[in-house]
Amino acid sequence: MSKRKVLIVEDDQAIAELERDYLEVHGYEVTLRSDGKEALGEALEKEYDLIILDVMLPGMDGFDILRRIRETKYIPVLMVSARKEDIDKIRGLGLGADDYVTKPFSPSELVARVRAHLERYDRLTGAAAGAGSSPVRKSRELNIHGLVIQVDARRVTLHGKELSLTAKEFDLLLFLAENPDRVYSKDALLDKVWGIEHFGDSATVTVHVGKIRDKIQKDPSKHQFIETVWGAGYRFKI
CATH class of the missing domain: 3.40.50.2300 (Response regulator)
Structure with missing residues (x-):
């Protein structure tokens, strides 16, 4: 190898x-x-x-x-x-x-x-050759209030317009969308999404949530996907 x-x-x-x-x-x-x-x-x-x-x-x-x-x-x-x-x-x-x-x-x-x-x-x-790994949850698609997450293609569109998300922004959005109406603390998200909580910092989560919000919920009159639960963390609203 x-x-x-x-x-x-x-x-x-x-x-x-x-x-x-x-x-x-x-x-x-x-x-x-x-x-x-x-x-x-x-x-x-x-x-x-x-x-x-x-x-x-x-x-x-x-x-x-x-x-x-x-x-x-x-x-x-x-x-x-x-x-x-x-x-x-x-x-x-x-x-x-x-x-x-x-x-x-x-x-x-x-x-x-x-x-x-x-x-x-x-x-x-799925980049590790011969390891039998595959993209996360292949051949799946989530559609919530016009927000479409194509899991295998790692693409996100909002009302038909494709959004540009970094790899970590996509991972975080996907995790929250697949676990709606549950509150996750910053530390829990760091653990679940980054998987290296002993190296991480809660500011990482705050920054990425902010960047995702800038891209998927600019208009306050539209559906607000990621809610802040003060003192507890974040929740994806369906």
Whole structure:
């Protein structure tokens, strides 16, 4: 079986080489890039299984790179930054990052996050060759008040208009829609949808719910699909 390919975008050479060494020891094929514009070209033109993306980079910052990547690709992206401000984490997650790691962190933790995100991506897409995995709940379609979720195709339309959702936004929307009229706390959703609750942060759920709402319930006079139950969590209304 071929090695999984990881692109590390990091301008601190010592950190980049440490990350590369730990990932290579665990069987990953790693490419290093330090310049933002060069890294963007690499990410768009070549095929990688996962990208580790620093925020502060010469040439182009990580947020702009992530925005461009998400226009065409939905592979896992882990953002890394020395900046601990919540606004940076919320911005990264809002742009479609699958994880946000604050420096300093242990290389073994990074390897664990990489493994967890790749395993989840494989389960959702059936990408693991020979593993017998398949897309989640194949050949199913949900239709709620004009919101159509095509499970096997991973497409969402609202009153006939196709919506652009990131992989995690789709996963969260699907889970809530398949479990209507039940209240789930942020921690429960982190566990059920991300499956890596010991790495996660409840802000991840808040950001993704907000992004989904922006796309499916802009008009307050129309059906409001995701309700906030104050002090408890979120509920999908049918």
